[in-house]
Amino acid sequence: MITNRLKTLAILFSVLLLIIVVALLDRMVIHSDRYLNTRYTDKGFVELMDSLIDDAIFTKNGENITINEAKLNSRIRNDATRSRVRKALGTLYIGKDGRICFDRRVVSIVNNRPADGVPIARGRFFDRNGLLLVENNIDERNWKNARRYLYGPEFFPIIGHDTPIFGKRHLENVLDDYLLGKRHRPVYRNTSDPFKKMELGDDVTLTLDATVQKRAYSLLGAMRGAVVVLDIRSGEIVGAVSTPSFDPNTAKKDAWDKAFLDKLAKPCENRAFSVLYPPGSTFKTVVAAAWLEQQEKTPKDSNFSVFCNGGKNSLNISDIHSHGRVSLSNAFAESCNLYFSQVGVMLGDQMLDYAQRFGFNRQWNLLPRLEGHDFTTTASRAFMKKTMLNEKKPFDASDFNRNPKLIAQGAIGQNLIMATPLQMAVVAATVANSGVLMNPYLVKCIKDGDGKTLFSAVPDSGTRVIKEASASRMKELMALVMLRGTGKDVKKMYYEAGKFTTAQQGKKGLLVKIAGKTGTSETGATNKLPHSWFIGYAPADKPRYAIAVIAENQGFGSLTAAPIAVDVLAAALNAAR
Amino acid sequence: MNTRRTAELRYLLPVFLVVSLGFLILANAFVDKGIQTSLIRGTGIIDIAPYTFPILNNALIPVYYVAAFVLFHLFLRFRLPEADPLILPVVALLSGIGLIIMLRLSPDLAIARNDWLFRHPVAVAKDNVMALAKLGFNQVRFIGCGILMAIITILTINLQKMSAKKYIWVLVSVLLTVATLLFGTTINGKKLWIIGLQPIEFIKLLLLFFLGGYIYEHGKGIEATRRSSMASWLRFCGPLLVMFVFAMLPILLQIDLGPSFILLSVFLLMFHYAGNKPLITLIFIVIITTTGYLLYRTNFPPIIHERFVKLFDPFGRDESLSRALWCISSGGFFGTGIGYGEPQRIAEVQSDFVFAAICQETGLLGAVSVVLAYVVFIVRCIKIASVTANTYKKALVVGVATLFAVQAFVIMAGNLIIVPLTGITMPLAVSYGGSSIIANFIAVGIVLKISGEPS
DSSP states (O other): OOOHHHHHHHHHHHHHHHHHHHHHHIIIIISHHHHHHOOEEOHHHHHHHHHHHHTTOEEEETTEEEEOHHHHHHHOOOHHHHHHHHHGGGGEEEOTTSOEEEOGGGGEEOOOSOOSSOOEEOOOEEOTTSOEEEEEEEETTTTEEEEEETTHHHHHHHHOOEETTTEEOHHHHHTHHHHTTTTSSOOEEEOSSTTOEEEEOOEEEESOOHHHHHHHHHHHTTSOEEEEEEETTTOBEEEEEEESOOOTTOOOHHHHHHHHHOTTTOTTSOTTTTOOBOOGGGGHHHHHHHHHHHHHHSTTSTTOOEEEOSSOOTTSOOOSSOOEEEOHHHHHHHTOHHHHHHHHHHHTHHHHHHHHHTTTTSOOBSSTTSTTOOOBOOOOEESEEEOTTSOEEEOOHHHHHHOHHHHHHHHTTOSSEEBOHHHHHHHHHHHHTTTEEOOOBOEEEEEOTTSOEEEEOOOOOOEEOSOHHHHHHHHHHHHHHHHHSTTTTSOOEEEETTEEEOOOTTOSSEEEOOEEEEEEEOOSOTTSOOEEEEEEEESSSSOOEEEEEEETTOOOTTTTHHHHHHHHHHHHHHHHO | OOHHHHHHHHHHHHHHHHHHHHHHHHHHHHHHHTOOOBSGGGOOEEEETTEEEEOOOBTTHHHHHHHHHHHHHHHHHHHOTTSOTTHHHHHHHHHHHHHHHHHHHHHHHHHHHHHHHHHSOOTTHHHHHHHHHTHHHHHHHHHHHHHHHHHHHHHHOOHHHHHHOOHHHHHHHHHHHHHHHHHOEEETTEEEEBTTBOHHHHHHHHHHHHHHHHHHHHHHHHHHTTSSOHHHHHHHHHHHHHHHHHHHHHHHHTTOHHHHHHHHHHHHHHHHHHTOOHHHHHHHHHHHHHHHHHHHHHTOSHHHHHHHHHHHOHHHHOHHHHHHHHHHHTOTTTOSOTTTSOGGGSTTTTTTOHHHHHHHHHHHHHHHHHHHHHHHHHHHHHHHHHHOOOHHHHHHHHHHHHHHHHHHHHHHHHHTTSSOOOSOOOTTTTSSOHHHHHHHHHHHHHHHHHHHSOO
């Protein structure tokens, strides 16, 4: 018979059983994701390191941090702990306020086995010719994506990165749902694990050309700057490079921190799309185009000319060369500041109007026909002012009359004008395209894991910015720049044996004419050289590609930016074959 | 035709089926992972440069396992035809699960240890890895020994004679503990082993014998103390307490806290079962709780404080607890499948965290099945106790049930991180540990003998 005491024991055992079952349910079912996703951090060691830092066991020598061995030995008895602290020395860094900091992430680990659910192979990036740019492999032991950027620094400002710690940037972020294959029903693949399938993300084909990117990146070298190459007829961005750049394959944490915190080099900013520079003389393209259109409408100053003596004129604008008496062709070819300053003042708000037609004061969306996704660039600014309410507005007509000296500076691309290299490339491309502006875009097509095309970019019909006649006149002017203007000593491009090259003069090849405009823009910093700019297109008679190059603080446009542009245009023309 | 034994056979066959299925799944997982299993000479080899390890994944191990339990069943048919029909199948099930897990773990652990030693060269490299490679093999040997010991126990133990002796068990256990303290081998700073055995497992049994004997002799007296004065309580229960403290002290002094706590709880529960005043039980519980709390607060011994800190903040303080929690929570409902989880990431998974490995690989269903297996065993023990007339046998069976229940609870709760970690193993051959398996099987033998013989 079961006595009362036995019954008590039985009840107790049932209670124990219940506790176990409830705990099982909680750990395995109810809160399982919370436990799975919590990091383990060795708080004991972190507290130890923090207390060691507070006790000044570590000392700063400029950039380096060293250990005071004597203090360490007296403070810690245990040998193993001591060697652990020594090993952790490499993870110390100097924080924002100059204090030594210890990064907790170093002693924390994360559970890297997904609970269940299907691993997703993240989509890859290809260039326009199908060359693989970003490789993605799934490690089938722990189902993690191992992502490798095959041309890391060249493509980083466009593609960005996707890492577990630092998150996603640029296209990896914007196109995240495509890359994870979330915009359609899952595409499955079998894996070596018989119980597991994996999903495939979508592959993105960019309009960029890897050979052009590599060439532009290597030509820019250690300089800070950017190159943008556009396909004139469609608006595809064939090349976009920004230096200094960053290699997202880096596993070292301090490299990432430096990249994000470096305020001077700014490797995480895309100088091609998002950084504004004064365009300098390259803006004269816009002014000249406005002047031509104006003369069509009101042909009064058709033979307007100016005497340039190299000194300051009434608008306080000077030029380092004295050009003599110049009209539009010569002034444009020689890039005469005095001429254009006067023209600018005469144009007044027409400059603003045409600048805005060319795309100033407007952000470009580089994914124009991809619904729900925007990759916008910084808006270039022309003649904007800050109102009382602290918002930015373009000048109105009265502002143009108020301060001619200011307007004159704007006419030569300084002061009130700030442009991204992309914007100036669009200016060149529009001129080359007979005055029709094509919205630049980055993504050529997106295909899912089975190869089905989800998105294919089709260029739109474009917007007419200037009349065809004005455009052809502009093309003549730009060709003149390279023929006998500021660009006449720039290296030439030849077509020889089926390739475009930029070899020395004297070779036997067909000369390929290039058209463009050099620019040398003052930065406002007196101890630094001005920015070196070049915008243009090639071949001059049948334009295929437009380019904009800026090399920060490298002096004359014809000196640095123009030769780079010629080389990159040659690479682009070769790649097109 | 004996109905009990045929019933037992009817329960044994599905157990064998399920366990064989488990072995098949494991073999498939090995094929996936590239670990070879071989029938000939019973060894599989992994080539891990620079060593070649015989992994001893004997494909015949399931055959040995089935043969051993069939042998035991046949023995019971002849010797104890009236024994309880559910005990043996449950024991077979739990041992089978333990065997599968050990076989599953040994290659991964051996490879991991080998890699680690490769990077941190230590003199005993090879032996270390070989010990891990032999987990499955050793486990089946222990189970075989256990069954043999159970058979010997059933054949030789005379419960009548045993019921007369009380204090000799206490003496033997104290001597054993002292001997271990003096002559034992030190592992991890603690002297717990002597001649390859952990005596604490056997001491638990010896103390159960003592408790049984005492209850048998003074049972009525103890029961009478429920309504009588303090003086009579002291007379009947005093010696019990004194003896128990005497037995436990050496263990406590070794700061081997897990088994001490188990012994203490078992003693408390058995004391309550024996029939003392409920108030006394309550007082004891209060005393133990407050002592525990004081020890935690005053940070003495430091290991108690440490263990509780790790319990309350596993993700900040203890790496192996975090890993165990990750493994458990990644199990899901059906588990990842035997061989497809990653339990080898937990430290000492084969002895301390087997339940976490079971949770991950067999999921919620598998874990609940293991819990239910223990429940079946305990319920059957209580049933046996309820139909036994002899007080000594009754007390013994209840003692075994209590011991297994408390032990299983503490370990499973420790794996699930609701109770601080102790060093105990899962009863009935689910964990790896020779002495534990042998002692548990002896206890099973005793239970079977008690249920099989008319009292």
